[in-house]
Amino acid sequence: MEDRFQNPPLLCGLDPRTLLLAATGAAVCFSLVHDMGMACACLVLALILVVVRKPPLIPLLKRLAIANFFILFLWATVPLTMPGESLAGLGPCSISREGVALALSVTVKCNAILLCVLVLTADLDLPLIGYALEQLRVPVKLVFLFLFTCRYIHVIGDEWQKLQTSARLRGFLPRTSLHTYRTVGNMLGLTVINSIDRSKRIYEAMLLRGFKESFHTVTELKATRIDFVFSFFFFFILVTLLAGDIYLRFHNAG
DSSP states (O other), X not given: OTTSOOOOGGGTTOOHHHHHHHHHHHHHHHHHOOSHHHHHHHHHHHHHHHHHHOOOHHHHHHHHHHHHHHHHHHHHHHHHHSOSOEEEEETTEEEEHHHHHHHHHHHHHHHHHHHHHHHHHTTSOHHHHHHHHHHTTOXXXXXXXXXXXHHXXXXXXXXXXXXXXXXXXXXXXXXXXXXXXHHHHHHHHHHHHHHHHHHHHHHHHHHHTTOOSOOOOSOXXXXXXXXXXXXXXXXXXXXXXXXXXXXXXXXXXX
């Protein structure tokens, strides 16, 4: 796919398990950081990964824009509703310093986490991710739930689009009325029922093909020395960031 990330030689050939563990560790570490300076350091680490992996900027910016669109709602509510020292007045409400700091912290950490996850895992195909998760001893049911959700989410979307098209052909125009609410509710119910029926047919087809709740792939995963070196330095940096954050928290509290 044209928007898929291209691996540079420096990180080419890393085991998918290494990449998944690194992305998970980064997400956990960044979410636990409280100090704003350490959060910015996490964002710098994510940007370094972007520079090293050299992803196409347009697809990356599109994905970041989608996430930041929802973060805008935090900026519209948290500074106005969180109690604390007032920075400015906005009508009957006031913008608190603590609210701005919290919204800024969430923005920085969210973008850092998203950048790390996209850069580290966007080159992995879904079957390869599923096999790597199974090799990491993730419960098989969760692995298959993840794979089938990613695989068939667009099928549910197609069912919804068909129902919308059918409703429009029958002259349905959405309004703020009881008829509209009833119609949309029926459409959602039909989408769920059709999705359940399709899932049963898919499951029966898999059983007929010998499905035994195990994941098979022709790809053999094998960690190399590069994986161990990358994991050591990457997790060392993550531990250093957490240790620095803990130190600053106790230092500021004292």
